[in-house]
Amino acid sequence: NLSFASAGASGKILQVVSTTLTSASTGTLSTNGEVDLLTRTYTPTESSSNALIQVSLHLDLTGAYGGMFLRLLRDSTIVSQGDASSNRTRCTISPDLSTSTFGGVLLGFTILDTGISGTSQVTYKVRLYDVSGQGGQYFLNTGRDTADQNYVLRGVSTLTVMEVAA
Numbered sequence: 001n002l003s004f005a006s007a008g009a010s011g012k013i014l015q016v017v018s019t020t021l022t023s024a025s026t027g028t029l030s031t032n033g034e035v036d037l038l039t040r041t042y043t044p045t046e047s048s049s050n051a052l053i054q055v056s057l058h059l060d061l062t063g064a065y066g067g068m069f070l071r072l073l074r075d076s077t078i079v080s081q082g083d084a085s086s087n088r089t090r091c092t093i094s095p096d097l098s099t100s101t102f103g104g105v106l107l108g109f110t111i112l113d114t115g116i117s118g119t120s121q122v123t124y125k126v127r128l129y130d131v132s133g134q135g136g137q138y139f140l141n142t143g144r145d146t147a148d149q150n151y152v153l154r155g156v157s158t159l160t161v162m163e164v165a166a
Helices: none
Strands: 012-019 025-029 033-042 050-063 068-072 077-080 105-113 122-130 134-141 157-164
Touching: 012 025, 012 033, 025 122, 033 077, 033 134, 033 157, 050 068, 050 122, 068 105, 077 105, 105 157
Parallel strands: none
Antiparallel strands: 012 157, 025 134, 033 122, 050 105, 050 134, 050 157, 068 077, 068 122
């Protein structure tokens, strides 16, 4: 944990916690399946602070791309997602990985979570969902090409939470 400013300094970074994942993992999601790709616990030091979340994710998908998407959650609450529109699924990010092969692609996003109140520990999660009805595979920090060759890349994924004074 890093501390940058004294308590009460509005807009200042009060602490930084981060998770770095260097190992690769793969899995298959069934219809309406879900899996947490990255998690990070965080305990605010001030009851009125916000959390700036930065995600960097090396990901590749196979199967029905249109039905696989990511959400950022705080415990079981969705932190940010698109507006509702008829039957369309709301998500934080919808990656198009139809042309990736040798190491997936780097997906990154930053979101300010203003919904925290209190100083109780929370857990942030980057969760992958599959609602395509067909299932699909995911490849984290690696690509769908499994050849043991130097062109098949292994990446790093991170989830960083910065406490921002209100």
